[in-house]
Amino acid sequence: xxxxxxxxxxxxxxxxxxxxxxxxxxxxxxxxxxxxxxxxxxxxxxxxxxxxxxxxxxxxxxxxxxxxxxxxxxxxxxxxxxxxxxxxxxxxxxxxxxxxxxxxxxxxxxxxxxxxxxxxxxxx
Numbered sequence: 001x002x003x004x005x006x007x008x009x010x011x012x013x014x015x016x017x018x019x020x021x022x023x024x025x026x027x028x029x030x031x032x033x034x035x036x037x038x039x040x041x042x043x044x045x046x047x048x049x050x051x052x053x054x055x056x057x058x059x060x061x062x063x064x065x066x067x068x069x070x071x072x073x074x075x076x077x078x079x080x081x082x083x084x085x086x087x088x089x090x091x092x093x094x095x096x097x098x099x100x101x102x103x104x105x106x107x108x109x110x111x112x113x114x115x116x117x118x119x120x121x122x123x124x
Contacts, residue, residue, distance in 0.1 A: 002026045002113040004096045009118030012086055016122070020081040022096030022115060033101040034072060034079040037108055038092035038120075045095065049081060050104045059104045064090075086122045093117040 008020040022034070031053050039045040049070040051058045058070050069082040079096060097111035105111065 002032070002098050004098060004113055004115035006094065006096045006115045006118040009094060009120045011121045011123065014086060014088055014122055014124050016086050017082070017084045018086065018120060020083065020094055020096075020118060020120070022079045022081075024077040024079070024098060029074055029077045031100050031102070032098045033103065033105050034070075035097040035105060035111060036070060036079075036081045037095045037097060038090075039095070039117075040089075040092040043092075045108055047106045047108065048094070050106055051079065052102070052104055057104055059106060083120070086120075088122045088124045091120060091122050093119050 002024055003026045005023045012018055033052050035050040036048040037045050038048050047061050049060045051070045051072055055072050067085045072079040095117045096115040098113040099111045
């Protein structure tokens, strides 16, 4: 079992930046692909970014490509999402997700483990 706890959300003006963190605990972090998803009010949870265990492969949703960066620190069991040039449409609850894999994963049903989410609000 893996427990995930997100932090770093908040209120920011359009054009600003935030850095989300996800701390993993419960068992070894080894071999886990990590992902970030988000869910806006009244909308489906959508894929944002994913990173493989080694960090060698990352993949982003088109809507965030060039603005967001996913990274991880396996020694600290942490994954991060650096968000720049934020837009009001980035407003959502952001979730960290994990599961054992050697490849990137972009579908939410590929992940068994989820955090509780952290709210990101971007004002115009």
